[in-house]
Amino acid sequence: MKILRLASGCLTFAVIALLAASRAVIASADFAKSANEAASYLSQYIKIDTTNPPGNELAGAEFLAGILRKNGIEATLFDTARMRACVYARLKGNGRKRPVVLLNHIDVVPADAKDWKYPPFCGEIHDGEIWGRGALDMKGVGIAQLEAMLMLKRSGRIADRDVIFLATPDEEVGGDYGARWFVEKHKDLMKDVEYLFNEGFFIDTDNQGKPKYWGVDVSEKSVLWLKLTARGDAGHASMPMPDSATNRLTRALNKIINAAPEARVLPAVQQYFQAVSGCETGLLKSAYENVQAAVKNPEIFQLILQDKLKSSMLRNTVSLTVLKAGYKTNVIPAEASAELDCRLVPDVTQEDFIAEIRRLMNDPSIEVSVLDWVHTGASPYDTDCFKAIQEVAGSESPAAPVVPVVVPWFTDSHWFRDLGIIAYGLLPFRVDEKHLVTMHGKDERIPVDVFNGGVVTMYRILEKVCCP
Numbered sequence: 001m002k003i004l005r006l007a008s009g010c011l012t013f014a015v016i017a018l019l020a021a022s023r024a025v026i027a028s029a030d031f032a033k034s035a036n037e038a039a040s041y042l043s044q045y046i047k048i049d050t051t052n053p054p055g056n057e058l059a060g061a062e063f064l065a066g067i068l069r070k071n072g073i074e075a076t077l078f079d080t081a082r083m084r085a086c087v088y089a090r091l092k093g094n095g096r097k098r099p100v101v102l103l104n105h106i107d108v109v110p111a112d113a114k115d116w117k118y119p120p121f122c123g124e125i126h127d128g129e130i131w132g133r134g135a136l137d138m139k140g141v142g143i144a145q146l147e148a149m150l151m152l153k154r155s156g157r158i159a160d161r162d163v164i165f166l167a168t169p170d171e172e173v174g175g176d177y178g179a180r181w182f183v184e185k186h187k188d189l190m191k192d193v194e195y196l197f198n199e200g201f202f203i204d205t206d207n208q209g210k211p212k213y214w215g216v217d218v219s220e221k222s223v224l225w226l227k228l229t230a231r232g233d234a235g236h237a238s239m240p241m242p243d244s245a246t247n248r249l250t251r252a253l254n255k256i257i258n259a260a261p262e263a264r265v266l267p268a269v270q271q272y273f274q275a276v277s278g279c280e281t282g283l284l285k286s287a288y289e290n291v292q293a294a295v296k297n298p299e300i301f302q303l304i305l306q307d308k309l310k311s312s313m314l315r316n317t318v319s320l321t322v323l324k325a326g327y328k329t330n331v332i333p334a335e336a337s338a339e340l341d342c343r344l345v346p347d348v349t350q351e352d353f354i355a356e357i358r359r360l361m362n363d364p365s366i367e368v369s370v371l372d373w374v375h376t377g378a379s380p381y382d383t384d385c386f387k388a389i390q391e392v393a394g395s396e397s398p399a400a401p402v403v404p405v406v407v408p409w410f411t412d413s414h415w416f417r418d419l420g421i422i423a424y425g426l427l428p429f430r431v432d433e434k435h436l437v438t439m440h441g442k443d444e445r446i447p448v449d450v451f452n453g454g455v456v457t458m459y460r461i462l463e464k465v466c467c468p
């Protein structure tokens with residue numbers, strides 16, 4: 001009996017092991033098949049030129065809707081303008097939990113073919129990499145999201161929540177004909193949505209392909225575009241006027257751009273620096289461990305400021321981008337203007353920042369006007385969805401923590417955060433420095449293995465959030 005029981009126990013164990021193994025084999029084969037399918041979709045999608053402006057995203061929207069329909073998922077196109085459309089599709093769950101949205105944008109930023117090694121809309125694979133505008137930002141993510149949805153449907157499981165796929169035009173120039181249009185006209189379709197996945201940050205990876213940390217966009221810096229205008233008398237340049245419009249504007253701009261940077265450390269940012277301190281050594285490591293204290297030391301703050309991306313989370317920034325004055329060398333112009341792109345830490349108001357600009361300029365004659373203002377909310381990260389990302393990260397790359405990031409750029413997430421939806425921005429790809437700089441730059445591309453891995457990662461996260 002004892003032996004028999006032992007034998008049957010072993011047999012049971014063997015069967016379970018075999019089943020587990022066969023399931024794993026089938027699963028990995030399915031993963032590979034889906035990833036290959038997705039890579040082919042991405043190549044085709046890149047070939048559709050959706051450069052914004054003008055966008056012309058309709059063809060991209062029809063392409064995505066066609067894939068969804070072919071796979072038995074109803075997809076609706078919403079025209080937002082001529083040749084521009086959103087794609088909306090919903091995979092029904094059992095309703096036990098609130099819906100999750102997979103958000104991506106169809107448009108891409110312009111690309112000048114003469115700067116590129118291969119044509120920017122070729123979608124071809126060269127040296128194991130998929131080339132083309134949008135490979136990372138963000139047609140690659142859109143296709144990974146789409147494929148994850150197809151995989152969930154094909155698994156035959158009924159998820160605990162509806163999964164909504166939403167592809168929008170016009171993100172790259174602000175979303176007026178995309179995400180903004182959609183949340184204004186079809187708020188009903190976002191009713192009860194709990195979570196949203198979008199672009200934002202990425203799996204920061206060293207140049208050996210080893211993930212350092214998974215950065216999840218939980219908030220974004222606010223955008224404030226200002227125009228400064230100085231006015232005065234016009235005159236002959238042979239008789240200089242010390243207080244001419246050009247001179248006063250130049251003096252004011254000097255004060256703004258030379259102002260000493262001031263640190264402002266939000267709790268999420270403090271946590272971010274603590275989490276990434278493990279990737280550093282020496283002085284920077286100890287500075288990151290307690291960045292709140294470190295920024296009070298001017299020398300250490302200067303050291304931290306050398307990392308433009310990370311340090312941008314610690315302060316408001318100003319970039320002088322447009323200067324206009326004059327039309328002839330020998331004429332002092334009556335008007336001079338400058339445009340500033342200011343990015344503010346999310347808890348700073350535009351009124352406070354404008355007051356600070358006026359204080360720095362110390363010249364009330366210079367007019368300050370607001371060209372644009374986008375305030376972005378923040379999403380909490382003590383949620384089961386964030387935990388799901390942590391679990392997937394823990395299984396795929398245990399040494400790399402999942403870190404909340406307040407990103408210096410902005411995405412369409414703010415439109416949805418304004419509706420009370422918890423939005424997380426994460427490219428599911430392992431992105432190293434070499435590829436990161438190609439986003440909005442030249443030679444944008446993604447290694448096929450990185451893309452394939454990202455498709456599986458996206459699916460795993462979606463599965464955990466929908467079928468825990």
Ligand SMILES: [Zn+2]
Nearest residue numbers: 105137138199
């Ligand atoms: Zn983007």
